[in-house]
Amino acid sequence: MQIARKGVPTTIDGIQLTVGDKIKPFNLVNREGTKVSEKDFEGKNLLISVYPDINTSVCDRQTRQFFELASSVENCEILNVSNNSLDALNEWCATSGLDVQMLSAQDTTFQEGFGLWMPEFEVLARSIFVVNKDGIITYSEIVPDMAQDPDYEQAIKAANSL
Template sequence: MEITRKGQAIPLEGTVPTVGEAIPSFSLTTIKGETVSNETLKGQLAILSVFPDINTSVCDQQTRTFNEKAANIDNIQLISVSRNTKEELNNWCAAQGLDMEMWIDDKGEFGQAFGINMPSLDKLARSVFVITADGLLAYKEIVPEMVEEPNYDAAIGAAKDLL
């Protein structure tokens, strides 16, 4: 699979999970230094908002928009995932005055497991995944053009339909 960045093709590595199937195993670190995994998501409905680099305008917009639209919906956990460093993500949160759940894919394990790893850029492809409380993939969007935003309403609607 591939996406584009301003029209230039960028290959993705890994296997994209299928809607309705269990999500793949992964282990990540939070901006608070805690280790989390696919098991951490069990028992809660989650929206995983994945972005390439928090220090770009589209990623900043994606993260702020999901926070505005989904962070306060009862029984939905909003989690942002990227390859940014702990310091970069903490600095962004501090600058925005936000306390968000952010997970770091420092080894590219999540990206590989979800088929969104961009090794040529050392980043993750912009994407959104809705995970059921049972650990199943309920919705996915891998944004085909890297500089475009995801469909916020479709992802949030898919999550709300599971409440």
């Protein structure tokens, strides 16, 4: 799949998950260093917000926006996922004054399972997935230019429809 970075085309490796697909097994690490997998979220509705690098303006805004909108989402857990280091995620939370669920894709299971790896930049593609309690994707957006924001309104609408 091709997307852009500030208008310049780049490739996303793998096969991207879309609406109707079941999420693939993955391993992530939370800010405390504890490994989590898709099994830890079984039976829960999820909004998975994926961003390339928390230390950029769009990624910062995306994470803050979903944090602010979280109170309007019922029965849905918001997961913020990148391949940033735990130090970077913890520093961002401390600096921003926000205590949000930040997960680091430290191995390749998440990026391969969702088909989101951009090898040219060694980051995940900006994307949003809404997943129902059965692990089925009900909403998917891979942002066409990684310098653009996702469609917050549509993602929240999809999460609230679960």
